[in-house]
Amino acid sequence: QKEVEQNSGPLSVPEGAIASLNCTYSDRGSQSFFWYRQYSGKSPELIMFIYSNGDKEDGRFTAQLNKASQYVSLLIRDSQPSDSATYLCAVYTGGFKTIFGAGTRLFVKA
Amino acid sequence: KAGVTQTPRYLIKTRGQQVTLSCSPISGHRSVSWYQQTPGQGLQFLFEYFSETQRNKGNFPGRFSGRQFSNSRSEMNVSTLELGDSALYLCASWRGRGNTEAFFGQGTRLTVV
Numbered sequence: 001q002k003e004v005e006q007n008s009g010p011l012s013v014p015e016g017a018i019a020s021l022n023c024t025y026s027d028r029g030s031q032s033f034f035w036y037r038q039y040s041g042k043s044p045e046l047i048m049f050i051y052s053n054g055d056k057e058d059g060r061f062t063a064q065l066n067k068a069s070q071y072v073s074l075l076i077r078d079s080q081p082s083d084s085a086t087y088l089c090a091v092y093t094g095g096f097k098t099i100f101g102a103g104t105r106l107f108v109k110a
Numbered sequence: 111k112a113g114v115t116q117t118p119r120y121l122i123k124t125r126g127q128q129v130t131l132s133c134s135p136i137s138g139h140r141s142v143s144w145y146q147q148t149p150g151q152g153l154q155f156l157f158e159y160f161s162e163t164q165r166n167k168g169n170f171p172g173r174f175s176g177r178q179f180s181n182s183r184s185e186m187n188v189s190t191l192e193l194g195d196s197a198l199y200l201c202a203s204w205r206g207r208g209n210t211e212a213f214f215g216q217g218t219r220l221t222v223v
Contacts, residue, residue: 008150032209043200043214044153088152092209096165098143098202102152 006101023089116215133201
């Protein structure tokens with residue numbers, strides 16, 4: 001079992017729809033959770049982080065964390081073509097180690 | 111404030127050779143991580159350095175090594191290159207211990223022929 005798992009996609013949604021990206025992790029002691037966006041040919045950049053159970057909203061983005069289920073998700077409301085990218089889930093497990101998932105490719109169709 | 115600088119941007123090496131990649135973190139950041147990115151595998155954790163000491167290491171063979179200098183700059187070395195080492199190598203700079211935002215360099219694209 002991989003430490004951080006994501007559906008590789010591609011996930012295709014129409015413009016204006018809600019895109020839902022999911023991530024599961026194996027280490028119950030994981031402390032911090034991050035979502036990065038990576039455009040083709042570019043480096044990842046942080047879009048959201050969440051430390052506590054529940055929801056965290058930032059503009060069109062909402063991160064959801066459920067530590068009991070070892071599950072973290074990212075919702076993108078009103079999806080735009082510019083949101084088309086690979087979304088990487090990252091989990092800080094402690095001890096100077098952050099593990100990234102393989103990423104989910106998202107396509108937003110105009 | 112300058113970002114994370116990785117050099118070189120592109121490298122072509124022959125099997126069996128060795129290579130050294132360099133990463134200069136954001137000023138004031140003391141923690142540097144290295145990742146290997148290949149299609150379908152995402153970012154595979156190589157190692158992390160903090161205050162010149164390797165604090166954690168991923169599941170890569172001993173051919174992969176690294177170090178960090180007193181100015182926080184880090185180097186990664188791969189010896190006896192194999193075709194499968196072809197990848198994008200990303201360096202991440204952390205303000206803290208890793209439970210904060212990672213700032214990535216543009217990466218070094220290594221091609222082994």
